Amino acid sequence: xxxxxxxxxxxxxxxxxxxxxxxxxxxxxxxxxxxxxxxxxxxxxxxxxxxxxxxxxxxxxxxxxxxxxxxxxxxxxxxxxxxxxxxxxxxxxxxxxxxxxxxxxxxxxxxxxxxxxxxxxxxxxxxxxxxxxxxxxxxxxxxxxxxxxxxxxxxxxxxxxxxxxxxxxxxxxxxxxxxxxxxxxxxxxxxxxxxxxxxxxxxxxxxxxxxxxxxxxxxxxxxxxxxxxxxxxxxxxxxxxxxxxxxxxxxxxxxxxxxxxxxxxxxxxxxxxxxxxxxxxxxxxxxxxxxxxxxxxxxxxxxxxxxxxx
Numbered sequence: 595x596x597x598x599x600x601x602x603x604x605x606x607x608x609x610x611x612x613x614x615x616x617x618x619x620x621x622x623x624x625x626x627x628x629x630x631x632x633x634x635x636x637x638x639x640x641x642x643x644x645x646x647x648x649x650x651x652x653x654x655x656x657x658x659x660x661x662x663x664x665x666x667x668x669x670x671x672x673x674x675x676x677x678x679x680x681x682x683x684x685x686x687x688x689x690x691x692x693x694x695x696x697x698x699x700x701x702x703x704x705x706x707x708x709x710x711x712x713x714x715x716x717x718x719x720x721x722x723x724x725x726x727x728x729x730x731x732x733x734x735x736x737x738x739x740x741x742x743x744x745x746x747x748x749x750x751x752x753x754x755x756x757x758x759x760x761x762x763x764x765x766x767x768x769x770x771x772x773x774x775x776x777x778x779x780x781x782x783x784x785x786x787x788x789x790x791x792x793x794x795x796x797x798x799x800x801x802x803x804x805x806x807x808x809x810x811x812x813x814x815x816x817x818x819x820x821x822x823x824x825x826x827x828x829x830x831x832x833x834x835x836x837x838x839x840x841x842x843x844x845x846x847x848x849x850x851x852x853x854x855x856x857x858x859x860x861x862x863x864x865x866x867x868x869x870x871x872x873x874x875x876x877x878x879x880x881x882x883x884x885x886x887x888x889x890x891x892x893x894x895x896x897x898x899x900x901x902x903x904x
Contacts, residue, residue: 599624599748600741603644603661607670607719608726609633610642610663620644625752640665640706645675646752648759654679657686657759659751662697662708668719669733671697672747674712686712687758688879715747781836781870781893782820786810793891794868798823798832814859819852830864831856837871845869846881849888 602620610633617631627646630653633639645653645660653660660675674686674694685691690712698709700716716733730739739747786809789795800809800823812822821834833852837845849867856865866887871878882888 597745600744603744604730606631606642606644606661607663607728610638610665611726613638626756627752641708643708646755648756651759653677657684659714659748659755660708660711662711664701664705667701668721670717670719670730671700671711671713672715672717672751673697673708674714674751675708676711678708678710685876688876691876714751717744782810785821785834785870794823794834794870797826798834798868799826814852814855816851816855822856825866828864830866831860831862833865833867835867835869837869845871846878846885846888850885853887 606620615633615635615638617633620631621629623629624646627648630645630647631643632645633642642663642665643660645658647653647656647658651658654677656677658675660673662671662673662675663669664671674690676685694712694714696709697711697713698705700713717730717739718733718736719728719730721728730744731737732739785792785794786800786807789800800807800821801812802808809822810820812819819833820836823832823834824830825832833849833856835845835849835852846869849869853865853867856862866889868889868891869878870891870893872893878890882890
């Protein structure tokens with residue numbers, strides 16, 4: 595998928611150190627992503643870049659993998675990029691925001707642009723004297739970053755981005771969002787039918803009465819609970835709600851309402867809840883800080899092709 599991209603990256607670095615601003619020679623796509631290159635408009639930029647976005651996102655409004663070349667420091671950063679122009683409705687997962695350094699934190703000082711983006715890989719450029727040739731080494735270890743290493747780094751970040759972006763896109767008309775929403779509608783049935791093989795099934799029991807499964811779409815007078823289970827150790831009720839295509843606030847509010855109903859109608863003071871979501875975003879993180887008896891389980895959608903002729 596990445597074969598040959600290292601040459602494109604090296605061509606980008608060479609051009610970034612010139613005054614040429616044209617980008618027509620660069621590919622417009624890489625794998626399933628749009629690829630955009632900028633050396634500046636009207637005059638050379640202090641931080642040229644190569645960005646990769648899904649069709650639904652823009653460099654001016656989104657989050658995306660991006661190479662940022664800080665020419666004055668001869669430093670190339672492959673980053674979890676964040677738009678400076680307009681914030682997107684969603685962002686990189688909270689674990690990236692909490693654990694990865696921002697670019698400004700990495701340098702320890704204010705930078706000309708993109709300081710709020712997060713560091714994935716940092717490369718130092720070592721130029722030969724009186725020549726355009728250069729080596730790319732990892733800033734942390736000093737080891738050479740060859741073509742295979744450069745392409746592997748990018749592929750790793752793009753694969754991660756593909757999973758994250760598909761779970762966060764809000765445009766319900768987009769093919770990505772429609773596909774995900776369809777899968778989320780099937781998720782409840784999948785969990786029930788595969789209960790014993792899931793992480794939920796290891797900790798919680800489904801409720802069966804007189805040989806009939808009661809857990810799925812458990813009826814209450816304030817609406818059905820997606821799945822109602824019981825803790826294997828304590829016997830307390832567990833409200834399980836799927837985030838589906840809701841906001842985090844809506845999902846947390848819904849879970850707490852059902853917890854209140856269980857407490858009032860089942861006399862269970864130790865009721866807790868589990869939210870099953872595609873990603874752990876910042877809104878969900880802050881909401882759960884105030885509701886300690888709600889946990890989050892993340893799911894992933896995986897596709898495999900099988901040769902039917904074999």
